[in-house]
Amino acid sequence: MTATPLSSSQGAGRAGDKIFSGAALAAGCLILAVLFGVALFLVVQAIPALTAPAAEIQGGEGFFAYIWPIVIGTLIAAVIALVIATPVAIGVALFISHFAPRGLAAGLGYVVDLLAAIPSVVYGAWGAAFLAKEISPAYNWLAGNMGWLPIFQGPASATGKTILTAGIVLSVMVLPIITSLSREIFLQTPKLHEEAALALGATRWEMIKMSVLPFARPGIISAVMLGLGRALGETMAVALVLSSGALTASLITSGNQTIAAEIALNFPEASGLKVSTLIAAGLVLFVITLGVNMIARWIITRHKEFSGAN
C-alpha cells in the first residue's frame, strides 16, 4: 500500500471546488458592482440639480422644497398599502399554512401567487376605472362623519382618484409578496415547537401565537420590507390612479404625489436640468429604500439571542 502524501491535491475535485467558489465570488461581486454603478450614476446625474440655483428648479424654491412633498406622498402611499396588506397577508398565509384543508390550501396559494403575475398597469387601470368610482361614496361618508380628523377632511374627491385609493391598489399589489413569503416561513416552523405548545394544552390559535409567529417574526419583517420596496417604487398603478397635486394632509381629496409616479409622468418630456432633478428624486428614493432595509435588518438582529438560531 502506497501512502498518499498529504500535500498532494486530487486533480478533478480540487478544480471543481475552485470553479464553484470563483463563480460564487463573481456573482457576489457583480451584485455589488451593479448596485455601486446605479448609485454612482444617480449621484453624478443628480449633482447639477443639487447644485443649481434655487430659482431654476421646478417650483422655483430649490431642490429640497421640490422633493420633500413627494417624499412624504411616497411614504403615505406605502404606509397605507402596508397597513392594509400586512394583516390581511398574514391572515391569508396562516389560513393556507395552518387552517385550510390541504386541497383548498394548494388552490388558494396558487391564486395568491397569480395575483403577483398581474401587470401593474392592469392594477392601475382597475384602480382608476373601477375602484376609484366605487369607493368615492365611502370617501363622502368619511368626510361627513370623520371629517374632524385631518386625514379625512372634506370635501372628498368626486372622482375618488386620491392617495388613499392609490394606497389600496398598492396594498392589493404587495399582498401576494407578503403572503407567499409568510406562508413559506409559517410552513417551516419546526413541528417540535408546535407540538410543544399543543401538548401544554394550547388551542390552535394559542399554538400559533406561542410557536409559529415568534419563529416567523424575522421572516415576516423581511416579507413586509420586500412589500414596502414594491410599494415605494411602484410607478404605473399610482400614475394611473392618483390625480396628483400639492401635498395635503387629507387622504380623500386629490393631491399628493409619489416619487416614482412623478418621475414616470415627467421624464418623457423633460430636458436639461429637469432630467437632472428627476434623477435626483430617484436618488432620494434609492436612499429611502436602502434606509428602510437597514432598519429592517437592525430590527431582525436586535432579538438574535432569542431567535432560536443558537
Added chain:
Amino acid sequence: MSKRIDVKDLNVYYGDFLAVEDVSINIEAKSVTAFIGPSGCGKSTFLRTLNRMHEVLPGARVEGEVLMDGDNLYGPGVDPVTVRSQIGMVFQRPNPFPTMSIRDNVLAGVKLNNKKISKGEADVLVESSLRSANLWNEVKDRLEKPGSGLSGGQQQRLCIARAIAVEPQVILMDEPCSALDPISTLAIEDLINDLKDQYTVVIVTHNMQQAARVSEKTAFFNIAGTGKPGKLIEYGNTQTIFNNPAVKATEDYVSGRFG
C-alpha cells in the same frame, strides 16, 4: 394529583393504515410504566394517543376507549385541549420555546390555562417547578436568558419543568433521553424516580437498561413485519418482563437476540 389510565381495545390509524392494533392496558397511578419494543412498532404512536396528540397529524384517528380514572378521553364533547392540559408530554428532542426566556418557558403552560397569575405566585411556581426538575441550581441566576442557550440535558429538564408547572395528572415521555449524553440521562432518570411520588409517568424508551432501572411495569410492543400493525405483546412487572417473560418474542427482544 395523579390518575390511572385504562385503555380498552384501542386501534390507532393513520388514514386507512392501521398502525397499532387492539391494545388494552391498565396503567397504575403514581408509578412508572415503560413501553419498549423495536423501531416502528407503534409504541410512540400509542403513547401519543394517551393525550390526544396523535390526532394533530392529518388523517390520524383512533377507535376504542382511553379512560383516565373512568372518564373516556375520546368521549363525545371532550375537548382535546383540556385533555392535553391535564396530561403533560416530554418529547424525544428537547423543545423549549426558543423565543422565550427560561422563566417564560416554565410559565408557558400556566399562562395558557390561567392568564392572571401574580408576579409573586409566578416566582414561587417557577422555583418549585425548576426544583422538581432538578434544574433550579443551574439556572437560578439566568432565568431571563433564552432557554435555547442551555445544554441538551438542561433543556430537556426545562421541558419537564414546563410540563409539571401545570400540575398534570399524568406525564408522558417519548424517548426523553435519546438525544442526551449518559450523565444527562442519569439526571433525567433520577428525576423520573422522584416524579413518580406525585405523578403517573409513562415512558417510551429504546434503552432496555433504562426501562429496567426506572419502571415498575413494562409493556413490550412488537410488529410482525413492515406494513403490519404494531401490537402489545406482553405487559407485566418489569422484573418479570426482563427475567421471566411469558412470550418467546419478549424474551428474544430483552435478551438482545433480535430487533
